[in-house]
Amino acid sequence: MKKVIAILFAVLMLSTLCLPAFAASDINADEQRVIDVLDDVVNSKAGKKMTLKVSDINHAKNFMMRDEINLTKAQADEIIAAADKCYDIVVASGLETEKLTDMKEADRKALLAAANEAGAPVGVTVEYNFADDKVEFTYQGNIIATVEPTIKITGADYTMLFVIMGAAVVALAALAVVVKKTACAK
Secondary structure (H helix, E strand, O other), rough: OOOHHHHHHHHHHHHHHOOOOOOOOOOOHHHHHHHHHHHOOOHHHHHHEOOOOHHHHHHHHHHHHHOOOOOHHHHHHHHHHHHHHHHHHHHHHOOOOOOOHHHHHHHHHHHHHHHHHHHHOEEEEEEOOOOOOEEEEEEEEEEEEEEOOOOOEEEEEEEOHHHHHHHHHHHHHHHHHHHHHHHHHH
């Protein structure tokens, strides 16, 4: 009986490490067009190539994979036109860094208005916190993404290491019990 409980406990511990993601649909062709526009490279006035970070593009892609989001051609065209307007504002402002605080206030307000225009077809609003130089994207009152251009050191997180080590200890203990019982039976 102890063997069965030990094995079940080991299987339970290992299964918690393998939780799959459910309920995410794929993106349609119009949503892919929007992702492609977000992935464009924009050349600044000084010739510097500017792109969105891969993580930011992944945020947008993950948002569009939600079941309640299913862009139509008209919505995608509206978002793409507003995104192009955002790119034009950034290029016209002469921005050469990723800090929006380096933009003139009028350009920053125009960029924020164009970003909200891009999010309007799907109900996403964009807010900019000047003090923290942080952009927050909200959907139905919940923050779905935060873009912080500066790197912050947050420290190490060893939680997953301890979980894996605990599962390994339980598996080794179960193995030791089985080996000992097998050796005693001979």
